[in-house]
Amino acid sequence: MTTLTTTPTDLYPSRGATEVRIPRKDPVVWGSPDTPGPIQAAELEGFERDGFLTVDQLITPAEVQVYRRELDR
Numbered sequence: 865m866t867t868l869t870t871t872p873t874d875l876y877p878s879r880g881a882t883e884v885r886i887p888r889k890d891p892v893v894w895g896s897p898d899t900p901g902p903i904q905a906a907e908l909e910g911f912e913r914d915g916f917l918t919v920d921q922l923i924t925p926a927e928v929q930v931y932r933r934e935l936d937r
Contacts, residue, residue: 877884893912897905903917911917923931 874880878886891912892915893908895901895908897908903911907917
């Protein structure tokens with residue numbers, strides 16, 4: 865009886881010891897900038913370019929205090 869040992873191919877090469885740049889296979893933004901929605905065209909363009917979106921005042925200062933107290937607890 866023989867035992868076959870195989871090493872699976874890692875689908876995420878960015879987890880390796882060396883830095884790897886991987887081109888996007890899919891778009892970040894699936895719609896077009898002129899599609900109606902809650903995000904403005906300039907914000908969508910930044911999201912497509914940078915890969916992230918910032919939202920000013922997503923939570924209030926009072927909410928931040930609540931969350932900080934909870935973290936301290």
